[in-house]
Amino acid sequence: MAKATYRSAGVDLDVYRQSMSRLPALMHRTYSPRVMVLDGGFAGLFRLDFGNRLFARHYQDPVLVSGTDGVGTKLKVAVRAGVHNTVGIDLVGMSVNDVVCCGAEPLFFLDYVAMSKDDPDLLEQIVQGVSDGCLQADCALLGGETAIMPDLYAAGDYDLAGFCVGVVERKQLLDGSAIAPGDLVIGIGSSGCHSNGFSLIRKIVFDMHQLDVHDRIDALDATVGEVLLAPTRIYARALRAVQNHYKVKSVVHGIAHITGGGMLENIERIVPANVQVRIRRGSWQIPPVFNWLQQLGDIDSDEMYRVFNMGIGMVLIVSSYYADAIRRMLGEQQLASWQIGTVVAGPCGAVWDE
16 A cells, blocks of 8 residues: 555645745735845734835824735636636735725735635636735735635635735724714716626526526626626725825715625625615616626616625715715726715615616
């Protein structure tokens, strides 16, 4: 009987070492002066403030804000298409977009990649996307973990998880408590489906209609894979520009990331007692991908608005006096936005204003 080795169990440490050697360059390109380089260490180091006086933050009462998420079954589409350098952007976006809802500046990001076997090329593509997402979010890819588990994942499959940590001054923390009647609701455009609803999407596209990722959708002038793998939009830089412009005034009263559960459910998370947010359907431009999916699956409109973002990836609830100025700033960041609702006195929650 041959001697047992780790390689015979499905884990090749030589290939694993080759995989790891490709990652430091993808991490270093995201570093800010606050990162304390510790290549080969078991943890990442990050200074809360800059050592340089020109860029010092001078925090008085800093609060750390953390978030974690994954990409879900959108990974199955990536595997079908053989395109793995965008889902890392999704991974960063899903966590960072949650953290910025508290008014926080994203500081650093950690990733977890679980694979069926060592594959240096695949891992490099995945982490390239994570690195790209961190650059978009202005946060450092500080570290991560790659787990090889041949008995847990089928050949070719993998899973991702991400973890973001940010910081905000306590007096600038956004929790929705400042939302008041008279405020206006601004919706910021999404880049498509982001990373939600893909179990339904895959059922419609691949099971019900037997489409392939390379099939062309004439109405969208793109292939199925190109449409479905459009990466999640990351809003950190644009929201930071707004917040930096209004450092003294309390202008933004609440932020909601529109993910699973749709518009109303995610807004309701931040609405205080005796306040109601009324959203006008039809007040923004819905991307064609959602019309295509609705027709393809014969999906009820209420179901569409419960499952998908329907073209609004982030919602800001702001003082009415500053709404137009904020929208101009978002436009300067190349983001489409619409005034999609109002805040009134009433039963706590979010409702359609139809």
